[in-house]
Amino acid sequence: MIELLYPRIYVASLADIPLEALRRERIRAYILDLDNTLTMWNSNELAPGAREWLEDLRAMGGKACLLSNNHQRRVAAVAEALDIPYVHKAGKPRRRAFERALEQLSTPHQETAVVGDQVFTDILGGNRMGMLTILVKPIHPREYFGTRLVRKVERLVVKRLPQGPTAASR
Ligand SMILES: [Mg+2]
Known part of the structure; x- marks a missing residue:
């Protein structure tokens, strides 16, 4: 069970x-x-660098989909600005959330990675689907109180992770 909380890759x-x-x-x-x-x-x-990263992804023929538990207006605004599909009120870490994103992308789970800053939604959900999971450091500290509690547990997990993309060959 605990290994389902570990990302395959951890980046800044x-x-x-x-x-x-x-x-x-x-x-x-x-x-x-x-x-x-x-x-x-x-x-x-x-x-920082997110837009350029997406452009690089597109340039190599790749694609992206937003998957968020946040409400539609919020998610749609960012998705439309970046011209990528989205799933809102997704209910991560439930399987159905990730299945809906895969439908938007039309890619098999083996060729799709999940990227997120939360171990208990993004990483747990992606791992349960058998997808490659990538944990990023949260870019802003202001969050819901409940999320702050979860972060304390996440820090315990993260402390044991090797830093950087080298972890890709685990
Ligand atoms: Mg997040």
């Missing part, structure tokens, strides 16, 4: 995800969490 931010290396592992689509992964918490401001 979205822009640090090694697209080329993962393409060699046949990863060509990314399911992206929104708050604190792609944008600041509850803001439309993108993480």
Whole structure:
């Protein structure tokens, strides 16, 4: 059970995800969490380098889909600005959330990675689907109280992780 909480790769931010290396592992689509992964918490401001990373992904023929538990107006605004599909009020870590994102992408789970900043929603959900999971550091500390409690547990998990994309060959 505990291994379902461990990401395959741990990076500082979205822009640090090694697209080329993962393409060699046949990863060509990314399911992206929104708050604190792609944008600041509850803001439309993108993480540093996020737009460029998406352009690089597109340039190599890859694609992305937003998968967020947040409400439609919030998720749609960012998705439309980036011209990518989205799933809102997703209910991560439930399987159905990830299945809906895979439907949007039309890629098999073996060729799709899940990216997010939360172990108990993004990583747990992606691992249960058998997808490659990538944990990023949350980009803004302001969050719901409940999330802050979960973070304390996440820090215990993260402390035991090797840093950087080298973990890809675990
Ligand atoms: Mg998040």
